[in-house]
Amino acid sequence: DAMVIQNPRYQVTQFGKPVTLSCSQTLNHNVMYWYQQKSSQAPKLLFHYYDKDFNNEADTPDNFQSRRPNTSFCFLDIRSPGLGDAAMYLCATSALGPSGAYEQYFGPGTRLTVT
Amino acid sequence: AQSVTQLDSQVPVFEEAPVELRCNYSSSVSVYLFWYVQYPNQGLQLLLKYLSGSTLVKGINGFEAEFNKSQTSFHLRKPSVHISDTAEYFCAVSRSGGSNYKLTFGKGTLLTVNP
Numbered sequence: 760d761a762m763v764i765q766n767p768r769y770q771v772t773q774f775g776k777p778v779t780l781s782c783s784q785t786l787n788h789n790v791m792y793w794y795q796q797k798s799s800q801a802p803k804l805l806f807h808y809y810d811k812d813f814n815n816e817a818d819t820p821d822n823f824q825s826r827r828p829n830t831s832f833c834f835l836d837i838r839s840p841g842l843g844d845a846a847m848y849l850c851a852t853s854a855l856g857p858s859g860a861y862e863q864y865f866g867p868g869t870r871l872t873v874t
Numbered sequence: 875a876q877s878v879t880q881l882d883s884q885v886p887v888f889e890e891a892p893v894e895l896r897c898n899y900s901s902s903v904s905v906y907l908f909w910y911v912q913y914p915n916q917g918l919q920l921l922l923k924y925l926s927g928s929t930l931v932k933g934i935n936g937f938e939a940e941f942n943k944s945q946t947s948f949h950l951r952k953p954s955v956h957i958s959d960t961a962e963y964f965c966a967v968s969r970s971g972g973s974n975y976k977l978t979f980g981k982g983t984l985l986t987v988n989p
Binding site: 763765790799800801802804807809847849851853855858859860861862863864865866867868870 | 906908910915916917918919920923925926962964968970971974975976977979980981982984
């Protein structure tokens with residue numbers, strides 16, 4: 760089945776220690792997104808790639824970076840995690856459908872704990 | 875810009891009872907509308923979507939929603955809920971046409987189905 764895969768599902772890192780979260784997709788979608796979701800809140804878009812073009816949200820901290828080496832893979836790098844960065848990180852993908860809409864497909868998420 | 879208001883943060887119901895989760899949106903342009911469900915420690919799964927055509931849309935797991943343009947609403951309904959429907963539900967909107975690959979989410983409604 761075509762899908763969005765996130766690894767690992769659970770990640771524990773230390774305060775200030777860089778961490779990388781991974782996302783891969785078999786949908787061949789050209790748009791990939793990273794969201795941060797804190798407890799009982801809606802997902803918050805951090806950035807997205809439209810093909811190779813990187814688009815950062817205005818309020819995304821500089822501590823968060825991303826790489827997309829090819830269509831299938833996208834990485835989220837947190838350079839110096841703080842306690843406030845503990846959250847669920849969701850990867851999503853989309854492509855233009857026949858109706859003209861971009862329908863987003865989400866991965867299962869990575870739960871990040873910062874100790 | 876678009877905005878989404880989910881009027882109820884929590885909705886408790888008994889098993890086999892009907893439920894309606896309310897969603898209102900604001901936009902100066904035409905929109906596409908989506909409902910997503912999120913089970914604990916999981917990603918978001920698309921329940922249903924309104925892109926065009928019939929204003930009554932049916933989705934997975936017995937859910938349906940009706941698009942009401944005059945009231946700018948897209949309420950989610952199910953005639954008889956199960957324990958397994960306990961989850962967080964998010965209403966989301968994107969603009970139709972143009973660069974519509976970004977979603978605006980509501981804050982979510984936690985549906986709790988009690989025996």
